Amino acid sequence: MLKFQSWKTSLVMAICAIGVILASFNLMSPKTLALMPSWVPTPRISLGLDLQGGSHLLLEIDMNSVIAERLNSVVEELRPQLIKNHIGYTELTVHGNQVVIALRNQAQSDAVSDLARKVDSSLQQGSDSSGAVTLQFTDQAMLARKRSAIEQSIEIIRRRIDETGTKEPTIESEGDDRILVQLPGIDNPEHVKALLGRTAKMTFRLVDMDVTPQDAQHGALPPGDELLPADDHVKREGQASLYVIKRHILVDGQNLTDAQASFDNNNEAVVSFKFDDIGARRFGDATTANVGKLFAIVLDNKVISAPVIREPILGGSGQISGNFTVQSAQDLALLLRAGALPAPLTIIEERTVGPDLGADSIRAGTTASFVAIGLVAAFMVLFYGLFGIYANIALFFNLCLLLAALSILGATLTLPGIAGIALTMGMAVDANVLVNERIREEVRNGRSVMSAIDNGFSRAYATIIDANVTHLIAGAFLFELGSGPVKGFAVTLCLGILTSLFTTTMVSRLLVVWWLRRTRPKTIPI
């Protein structure tokens, strides 16, 4: 226990030195750090949103609507196929997570199955209690769809947030159907929330002029049509409040290449857009074939406007006019540029901390930590004298190594994390207390200086290990349980246990060994 090979000594010293250097980077301003040669890595601890201020949003994707929407388009693709192949049906609808097709002639169910497979190969055929054919996605396909919905949503959210100029947002998936968005420095996230709350699915479709909305409301809705309300926010005076719109989509937002807010001839805010080649051709064909009819611009199942097609629109660009303000036109343009979300998002958790409170928390946490460390250090010197000073030196390196470890791991420091540091400092000296008390006991039992210290260290070690492992177990469960700030606490607690194990078993022992070699003491000052 009292032998320290020179390589071990050098290793301990090197680790401590690196710890001090890495920890000190956190005290330097970014300007000073920039002066470092580029080969020196300068990791820093990042502050959690509760300390630097910012907004934490947990969003949930409506997965049912992802599946329902895909099934709806399966139905739309299947309908003409069934008619073409002379397969008669009495019902063709989406019911929950499956398509239900009631056939006139049961014998044709195999033919339906073939057609369905052509539309989407991941559909699985079954039948319900009434004998109707059902189509649903295999579990695997369902999972793949959910996963891709998450990935797509993250991409779209990133584009939308980037457009608002927010710096360094974190956007990541959490669980099966959630996305965590962290926006440092944003203390009023209302605008971002408004942007994320919209799916922004835009479609251009024809208005069915054969039925009036009133008739359709009373049950005369033709198959393949749907009844959609006008968007109240941009509704103009004299505009109808309900429309019968064909489900068939002429062009959708995916074919847009650009959208910008601008002003029309009457100096009203409008959104001008450009289609890509495919979009331009489809739009050109559709408007050529339907001159004189109304087409509707539908955003998130609400009709923004429904102008008359006066002449074929072949240029591939156009304007959306509505009762826009400059801000709402800009927002719509932004949403169209960023693209549509695959499904609506709901904000299920929001935690926003203003920069003032964050600064206050940093101040309070730092004060508390310094007071805690000061009290612990004073206590150790008071009760253990020289060995207490050694314990305090180890404590200093412990703090540095903990900060260094947090920097290297890119961990986030939260307010509970700071509390964890203060707490670790208190508990770190436990190992020193154990060793010192043991040495006292050995002295009391009449051992010589050397053997008392040797025994003190070696006997206390088994205890130290046992005590710390149980602590780590609790810490690991905390990490699993926690989100955000609590996770930050668990990280500092666990890292603190590990670094304190190192400093108390290595650093303070090394100091005692040096003292033994230097002074060859006859008694132990303890």
Added chain:
Amino acid sequence: MRPVIVFLREPPKFPFVRIHRLGFMLSLLLMVVSAGLLATRGLNFGIDFKGGIVMEVKTLSGNADLDQMRGKLNGLGLGEVALQSFGAPNDVLIRLPRQEGGDAAQNRAAERVHATLGNGYDYRRTEVVGPKVGGELIRAGTIATVLATLAIAGYVWFRFEWQFGIGAVFSLFHDVFTALGLFSALQLEFNLATLAAILTIAGYSINDKVVIFDRVRENLRKYKSLPLKDLLDLSLNETLSRTLMTSTVTALAVLALLIFGGAVIRGFSAAMLWGIVAGTYSSLFLAAPLLLYVKPRRSGEKAEAIKAK
């Protein structure tokens, strides 16, 4: 340099075992009271678990007029709005209960509060938790606490013997349960940070017990014929100076957090402080005396065998 104060230079001869029934009775009483409190008053769950809205606002000039704010907010029909001065006279904590109508309704309510109060305030903190997240957190928290307790007991069983594991689990349960009782009695807000504190208490408390068990095991091998109750007394007294030193040092650190750490982590620090006190007490008066009843094996053969593995 010599220590200024030497605490318990000679191990004391405190009769822990003789008075252990007193300790059991006190613990039983504390636990019954805790159970009663939890059953009648329950815990004051924060929005982390219940769902709802908390906003901390600070007036930009002058002190906050709570009555006027209350009047404005009560008019919104968002349920019982609780206002509370928070730290400073111009700092107000606004709590709204969970809103009917699912996750999206919570957000709308927060927006309405924002709009009603207007621009005369600095919005220091806004927390909106939907009912779904709250329910999940309760489940995750309970599971984590139970699993952590079992894992710790498992480790103690593996390192020592099952008798020690029982003592550990029982006193751990005591510490956690009375901490919950304290939170119920004082109606302190129970949130995610409090739960973290409770789990930390579990870790801290077991740390204390392991040190004492370690000594008991060592003495079991050393003094093969000493009666168990004398052996327990001896072990507790030998480690008493360490137990009290470590507890005091850690309690000092937590006290600093409680006083200087700010209002945001006050509940967290309070739970931790209780955990240190209760954990130390239960190490001395519960965990070790419980060994009298489960009687660990004296030969030490099994322990040796494990060590040799």
